[in-house]
Amino acid sequence: MKLSEVKTPCYVIDEGALIHNLEILGRVERESGAHILLAQKCFSGFDEYPIIAKYISGTTASGIFEARLGAEKMAAPFGKENHVFAPAYKDGDAAELARICDHMIFNSKAQLMHHYSSVKGKTSIGVRINPMFSTQKEHPMYDPCVEGSRFGIRREDFDDEILERIDGIHFHTMCEQRFDDLEATVKEVEKQFGEFLPKLKWLNMGGGQHITSEGYNVDGLIALIKRLRETYDIEVYLEPGEAVAIDAGVLVSEVLDVVENGMKILVMDASAACHMPDVLEVPYTPRVTDADEKGAGEPGEKKLTYRLAGNTCLAGDVIGDYSFDTEKKPGDRLYFHDMAIYSFVKNNTFNGIPLPSIYAMDESGDCRLLKEFGYEDFECRLGSENHKTSESL
Ligand SMILES: *Cc1c(COP(=O)(O)O)cnc(C)c1O
Numbered sequence: 001m002k003l004s005e006v007k008t009p010c011y012v013i014d015e016g017a018l019i020h021n022l023e024i025l026g027r028v029e030r031e032s033g034a035h036i037l038l039a040q041k042c043f044s045g046f047d048e049y050p051i052i053a054k055y056i057s058g059t060t061a062s063g064i065f066e067a068r069l070g071a072e073k074m075a076a077p078f079g080k081e082n083h084v085f086a087p088a089y090k091d092g093d094a095a096e097l098a099r100i101c102d103h104m105i106f107n108s109k110a111q112l113m114h115h116y117s118s119v120k121g122k123t124s125i126g127v128r129i130n131p132m133f134s135t136q137k138e139h140p141m142y143d144p145c146v147e148g149s150r151f152g153i154r155r156e157d158f159d160d161e162i163l164e165r166i167d168g169i170h171f172h173t174m175c176e177q178r179f180d181d182l183e184a185t186v187k188e189v190e191k192q193f194g195e196f197l198p199k200l201k202w203l204n205m206g207g208g209q210h211i212t213s214e215g216y217n218v219d220g221l222i223a224l225i226k227r228l229r230e231t232y233d234i235e236v237y238l239e240p241g242e243a244v245a246i247d248a249g250v251l252v253s254e255v256l257d258v259v260e261n262g263m264k265i266l267v268m269d270a271s272a273a274c275h276m277p278d279v280l281e282v283p284y285t286p287r288v289t290d291a292d293e294k295g296a297g298e299p300g301e302k303k304l305t306y307r308l309a310g311n312t313c314l315a316g317d318v319i320g321d322y323s324f325d326t327e328k329k330p331g332d333r334l335y336f337h338d339m340a341i342y343s344f345v346k347n348n349t350f351n352g353i354p355l356p357s358i359y360a361m362d363e364s365g366d367c368r369l370l371k372e373f374g375y376e377d378f379e380c381r382l383g384s385e386n387h388k389t390s391e392s393l
Contacts, residue, residue: 001359001367004291008254008333009270009356011344013045013370016363017248018052018340021212025243026055028211028218032225034236037083038074039207040066042241042341046073047360047370052244053078060239061101062086064093071100083204083239085128085170087150089115098122103237105170105204109153109162116165126168126204128152133188135174135181139282142175142208155192163196168234172206176242179217182209183224197232204237211243242341249340251275251356255332256311263321264306266328271310273317274353276336277346285320287337296322296334308334312351349378 006012025036035057046069049059058081059070070082084097085105098104098119105126106112112127119125130152134145144151152171153162173185182205190197197203210216225236253270272279279286288296288308299305302323310317319336328334347355355373362368 001369003250003252003361003365003367004333006252006359006367006369007357008252009268009275009354010252010359011249011339011356012252012359012361012367013048013245013249013340014247014361015048015051016361018048018245019363021244021246021248022052022055024212024218025240028222028225028238029056032222032236033229034225034238035081037081037237037239038244039239039241040070041345042207043245044069044345045245045340045358045360045370047358049073049078053080056244057081058083058102060084064090064097067097067101075100075102083237085172091115094118095122103168103202103204105168107150107152109157109159112162112165120165124167124201126166126170126202127162128170128172129158129189129193130154131171131173131185131188131192133173133185135177135185139175141281143173145173158193158196163199166200168200168202168204169193169196170204170206170237172208172239174206174208176210176213177208178210179220179224183220186224186228197234200232200234202235202237203228203232204239207238207240207242209238209240209243210246211238211240212246213243245340247338247340249338249343251336251339251343253334253336255328255330255334257330258306258328264304266306266308266334267311268308268319268334269311270336270356271312271317271351271353272319273310273312273314273348274350275310275347275356276319276339276343277348278342279319280316286339288320288322289335289337290324290326290328291333292326294325296324299323304328310353312353314350349381352378354378 037060041062059074060083061067063086067084075082081102083103084101094115095118104123253268257267259265299321305323308319357372358370359367
């Protein structure tokens with residue numbers, strides 16, 4: 001099936017783009033000796049794990065369900081690593097996580113001490129540190145180093161009781177950032193925690209590095225990792241989410257109606273609130289192309305300007321204002337780009353809006369359906385399974 005034939009709304013994972021990213025990450029692994037893990041919270045399209053497993057070391061999880069997904073879909077079939085970090089673990093989950101994860105990272109000394117006896121000897125234990133070193137100020141929402149942050153142990157709270165229980169330390173302080181920011185952060189981490197590194201087995205530098213984006217200093221990254229491994233005799237881990245699947249998918253949506261209210265507004269069969277929540281949360285305006293594969297312009301730039309909006313009750317369910325060379329009418333398709341990441345892992349059925357299907361497109365451009373959703377996927381999260389539907393219905 002061609003991309004123009006998929007049933008909307010749907011996400012289409014672009015395997016060619018995924019492989020392009022993975023080749024860069026695979027090179028970083030090979031040349032630096034680092035272990036690279038997919039942060040599943042960003043992209044958990046496990047139908048692609050067989051491809052991902054060819055290039056990188058495994059997966060990391062944000063809690064029990066992602067850890068189980070990594071264990072079942074990546075670690076078991078492909079012999080890859082499975083790691084986990086969460087701000088806190090529930091008592092009932094800790095032993096299971098230790099059983100299915102190679103590394104288990106604790107966010108605080110209290111969490112480490114609380115769970116230590118049930119996980120010790122079953123997994124490699126680490127703690128998240130917080131150097132309180134912000135390298136971006138634009139998005140405090142995505143800065144774990146902001147004042148009042150719940151993330152990680154600060155240097156002044158790090159002590160021997162922690163040190164004697166752990167194999168490694170983890171930091172995650174970045175979001176969509178370049179190599180210079182990582183380099184500066186590592187310098188700061190070495191200044192604060194460098195004395196402990198020779199006693200540890202590993203250092204996990206988290207995610208947020210845009211390694212596969214245009215112009216990233218990949219050679220600098222490789223050199224930095226090699227230096228850390230040689231200086232401290234430690235294993236180095238990176239756990240990118242975005243970098244694995246940047247620009248590796250689109251959300252395909254159809255125009256349902258054109259409303260006039262001082263401007264032309266396209267009502268789509270997809271929604272920012274339900275299907276591209278980061279558009280509202282970050283916020284940002286995704287790149288759009290139309291059926292002729294022409295890129296939409298800024299409002300006013302091309303002949304006709306439209307506001308693209310979702311099919312929900314939320315007034316702010318607006319994807320953005322764009323301009324096109326050609327008129328748009330019901331039935332026309334638009335493609336929202338870079339929608340493999342933080343998209344179907346975050347979507348919801350607010351307003352009872354159907355969940356988009358998921359397709360994969362191979363390198364030849366052939367699209368195959370991976371999963372369709374229906375009414376049951378809406379109903380099953382709202383109440384009891386054995387509830388009897390009224391006879392009168
Ligand atoms: C979000 C997150 C990642 C992945 O971040 P990206 O920005 O998608 O690369 C990795 N590790 C931790 C602990 C995270 O919270």
